[in-house]
Amino acid sequence: MQYETVIGLEVHAQLLTGTKMFCGCSTRFGSGPNTQTCPICIGMPGVLPVMNKKAVEYVIRTGIAVDCRISSYSRFARKNYFYPDLPKGYQISQYELPLCEGGFVEIPDSGSTKKIGLTRIHLEEDAGKNIHGGANLSFVDLNRTGVPLMEIVSEPDIRTPKQAMEFMKKIRTILRYINVCDGNMEQGSLRCDANVSVRPVGQREFGTKTEMKNMNSFKFVEKALDYEIKRQIKMLADGGKIVQETRLWNAERGITESMRSKEEAHDYRYFPEPDLAPVEVEASWIEKIKADINELQDVKKARFISQFGLPEHDAELLTSERSVAEWFEQAVSLGGNPKNVSNWMMGDLMRLLNEENIPIQNCPLKPAHLVDLLKLIEDGTINRNQAKSVFVEIYKRGKVIQAAKGKMNLPALKIEVYSEVKVIDIVKEKGLAQISDESEIEAAINDILEKNPGEVERFKAGEAKLMGFFVGQAMKATKGKANPKIVNELLRKKLG
Amino acid sequence: MALHKLTISEASAAIEKGEISPVELANALFDRIDAVEKKIGAYVTITMEHAIGQAKEAGNRVRNGEKGKLLGIPMAIKDNMCTEGIKTTCSSNILGNFIPPYESTVTQELKERGYVLTGKTNLDEFAMGSSTENSAFGYTKNPWDTARVPGGSSGGSAAAVAADECIAAIGSDTGGSIRQPASFCGVVGMKPTYGRVSRYGLVAFASSLDQIGPITKTVEDSAILMNIISGNDPYDSTSAPAAIPDFTSVLGKEIKGLKIGIPKEYFIEGIDAEVGEHVKNAVKQLESLGAVPVDISLPHTGYAVATYYILATSEASSNLARYDGVKYGFRAEGKDLLDTYMKTRAKGFGDEVKRRIILGTYALSSGYYDAYYKKAQQVRTLIKQDFEKAFETVDVIVTPTAPTPAFRAGEKTADPLQMYLSDILTISVNLAGMPAISIPCGFTSGSLPVGLQIVGKHFDEEAVFKTAYAYEQSTDWHKRKPKL
Structure with missing residues (x-):
């Protein structure tokens, strides 16, 4: 029998607010355990939450970016369950009346595009972290408790693990573009759960679903779903039944494992949060957020093609990250030929950055360097091969300068190292200038x-x-x- | 001069004139506490050393020429409001060792104005109860008859004021917890409009109903304290940005032509005959002062108790989830996490608290939510509308505060339903969010105080104070003192 897969994703994105959702504690990642806490986020008796308006704004910004209906009246609710990383014994979340409903994103799908509908986007607070030590001891770190978390729920429109991965990628790109989430899956600032079921092709009603958790990279999303779908199909083919349950992806073993069954599922006893007034979103606020929103990738890509005459492939790559697009536009604005800039960026620049996993905004070679280099090639001062070695040299020197700037207090460093490295100096130093006499x-x-x-x-x-x-x-x-x-x-x- | 008998306005005048010092006043109060506390049991924690320090500080401020109604005034705080560095137990074992590292907004306001904290007063555990018998740290007795309860849950605060163990006190009121004990103890208890006073630092029982308010010897003192504790607080998003009038400015104003609503649903069978008589006489007294009684109806009153016990317990079941033995407070070690949770909560909470957690958990459970919680919210809206409609034609509403005078200790502990009914006349006001005061309006033949409840429109505490003051000043009830 032929089976069809049905997948719906729940994406959790930590918002890039400087402070937590209900108190003034910092949201910085990686600080010492429980150093970013206060009576409010620790859930001491008698404390009250006060909404971080920025967090609400970021959700609305996201809603606008993916064509949601923004609710004019939205409410928070308590989701009740006991766990040591949840100090209040309830999570402040949204249940009825979320901030955003509807909307969609388009993902690439075998040469064409596919629309994935969104059910809702809501705002909630993150929980802390339990750390299990040796000697039968566990510890709780509440630094993450109360960090604003946005949940984006898709419709069950996804049909393959590849589409699920593309959906995640698209969401990540959008969130990074509009600067509401850093999209770091390893640090957990972007996470996803999936509801997966299979059904015989042609059947209308959904099969029994399982909920997949712990897929903390794009690769794992695809792998875990792939495994789970095969497991379900095999189960059905063998005459078995799918059990509704929550399953965890075990990356080491490459399998999914049962975490809890439906019978063990929590009754979260949602009810409206009495400590927070409902959020009323005025049309003027939405308009303001709309006006502030950054250009989304699809729009930017189209502009790169029409304004700079770039091939689609170049435009796609250059707009995949906002910072990459910014780098490109800076170089062009300094007089670089768009196609030449693009070639260098997609070739040597990306290779160097990827080798060392350096984000482009920290690239030691600046757009001005590339433009200077391109000019020297154009006027015949150096040839392409020479330019490449200059390029690498500037990159290396730039890194030394960056490192030196980081340790400015070291007196042993030579003073020249602080001055910006110049293309022409390197060319002269290497004696690379062409003989045109x-x-x-x-x-x-x-x-x-x-x-x-x-x-x-x-x-x-x-x-x-x-x-x-x-x-x-x-x-x-x-x-x-x-x-x-x-x-x-x-x-x-x-x-x- | 028996300094412990002074009111806030009397004591602050004496301090301002230099007739007494804050330290003298504090010492007088602690002498009084020494003398009567054993009989009353109003306090969970007495903070004498801390208080003398505060009194000295207040004395310095007075000598520096500072004036203030609260400078050097000894006050008691219900033990469900957080006081930095001072144990805050909620009369529960689960918080028996809890010392907050922060101050509630209300006590912060009092601190800044130089009050002197005599101690933290007893209550029904987590403010759940009507007699202060549900306390992990002993019963509080009614100063008028120590065989009787002081009411609850702010029974410690009301008894401390009635027994002159403090000049004034702060309580909290979720379903009558300020007004009913004020009525039982013959003092003045004010529950402000929901949102008038910040709840930050008040250990939550039912968040949508809880309000902090003063318990005092006179209406004037109540208004003085309301001037201080009212106002929008950035740490409480349910506190209202409403303007704060000077509540003392309405005291002494005429009530001629004031329309007072008499709701028929509040004068029914089950109301103690003497209580009914005194309240009717109070209405006549108000009439003689020029007020105009108007018969009104609050038709959904009969559903108030049921509605309240669904909503309050639902919220409580969630509010009390944080007491799990993980972060602070009492912990009973179990063999694993679940076992630790269960043992901690089984041993940490008293019976009434557990009963309400179970009720609330049930009401919110999947499959029951619509029938209980949601329905109760709808009825709450109807009850609120009853009041709003009534206030279209009247300025205040007058009722008995409690159906009976103070009952005997142990009389209702075996029957929770009977206990719940002692709040039947105060609960609707919390559901509707209105302000209301209880003031003494007579004594039974057994010399027990009877309370008169005056309810106002949202954010119209002024009409309540004006009416209460006019009545108080034309009677002598507030001047009587229990014999101890």
Whole structure:
């Protein structure tokens, strides 16, 4: 029997607010355990939550970016359950009346695009972290408790693990674009759960679903879903039944494992949060957020094609991250030829950055460096190969400067290291500048022609391919610095 | 001069004139506490050392020429309001060792104005009860008859004021917890409009109903304290941004032509005959002062108790989830996490608290939510509308505060329903969020105080104070003192 897969995703995104959702504690990642806590986020007796308006704004911004209906009246609710990382014994979340409803995103799907509908987007607070130590001890770190978390729930429109991964990627790109989430899946600032079921092709009603958790990378999303779908199909094919349950992805073993069954499922006893007034979103506020929103990728990509004449492939890559697009536009605004800038970025620049996993905003080579370099190639001062070695050298020096800036207090460092590295200095230092002085090149050529009379004879007799030999000899004589264009011109004139 | 008998206005005048010092006053109160506390049991914690320090500080401020109604005034705080560095137990074992690292907004306001904290007063555990018998730290007795309860849950605060163990006190009122004990103890108890006073630092029982308010010897003192504790608080998003009038400015104003609503549903069978008589006489007294009684109806009154016990317990079941033995307070070690949770909560909470957690958990459970919680919210709206409609034609509403005078200790502990009914006349006001006061309006033949409840429109505490003051000043009830 042929089966069809039905997947719905719940994406959790930590919002990039500086402070927590209901108190003034910092949201910074990686601080010492329980150093970013206060009586409010620890859930001490008698404390009350006060809404971080920025968090609400970020959810609305997201809602606008994915075409949701923004609710004019929205309410918070308590989700009740006991767990040590949940200090109040309830999570403040949304149940009825979320901030955003409806909407969709478009994902690439076998050469075309597919629309994935969204059910809702709501705002809630994150829980802390339980850390299980040795000797039968567990610890609780409440730094993450109360960090604003946005939940984006998709419709069950996803049909393959690949689509699920594309959906996650798209959501990540959008969230990063509008600057509401850093999208870091390893640190857990972007996470996802999936509801998965299979059904015989043609059947209308959904099969029994399982809920998948702990898929903390794009790769794992695809792998875990792939495994789970095969497991379900095999189960049905063997005459078995799917049990409604929550399953965890075990990345080490590459399998999904049962976490809790439906019978063990929590009754969260949702009810409206009496400590918070309902949120009333005025149309003027939505308009303001709309006006502030950054250009989304699809729009930017179209603009890159039309404004800069870039091929679609280039535009796609350059707009995949807002910071990459910004780097590109900066270089172009400094006078770089768009296609040339694009070629260098997608080639040497990305290779260097990817090798060391450096985000482009920290790239030691700046757009101005690339533009200077391109100019030197254009005016013939250096050739492409030389440019590449200059490029790498600037990158390396830039890194030294960055490191030095980070340790400014070290007196041993030479002062030159602090000044910005300049393209022209490197070119001079390496002695790379091409020889464009005709008389110098002419002297070298004359010398070559004199020493190789036989080859001159054969060339004149029609052996045209010997031109390469002469050029090679000229380059050799000038240690590769001769401007090849001038070499060619002079050779043609002389052998003419 | 028996300094412990002074009111806030009398004591602050004496301090301002230099007739007494804050330290003298504090010492007088602690002498009084020494003398009578054993009989009353109003306090969970007495903070004498801390208080003398505060009194000295207040004395310095007075000498520096500072004036203030609360400078050097000894006050008691119900033990469900957080006081930084001072144990705050909610009369529960589960918080028996809890010392908050923060101050509630209300006590912060009092602190800044130089009050002197005599101690933290007893209550029904987590403010759940009507007699202060549900306390992990002993019963509080009614100063008028120590065989009787002081009411609850702010029984410790009301008894402390009635027994002159403090000049004034602060209580909290979720279903009558300020007004009913004020009525039982013959003092003045004010529950402000929901949102008038910040709840930050008040250990939550039922968040949508809880309000902090003063318990005092006179209406004037009540108004003085309301001037201080009212106002919008950035730490409480349910506190209202409403303007704060000077509540003392209405005291002494005429009530001629004031329309007082007499709801028929509040004068029914089950109301003690003497209580009914005194309240009717009080209405006549108000009439003689120029007020105009108007018969009104609050038709959904009969559903109030049921509605209240669904909503309050639902919220409580969630509010009390944080007491799990993980972070602070009492912990009973179990063999695993679940066992630790269960043992901690089984041993940490008293019976009434557990009963309400169970009730509330049930009402919110999947499959029951619509029938209980949701329905109760709908009825709450109807009850609120009853009041709003009534207030279209009247300025205040007058009723008995409690159906009976103080009952005997142990009389209702075996029957929770009977206990719940002692709040039948105060609960609707919390559901509707209105302000209301209870003032003494007579004594039974057995010399027990009877309370008169005056209810006002949302944020119209002024009409309540004006009416209460006019009545108080034309009677002598507030001047009587229990013999101890």
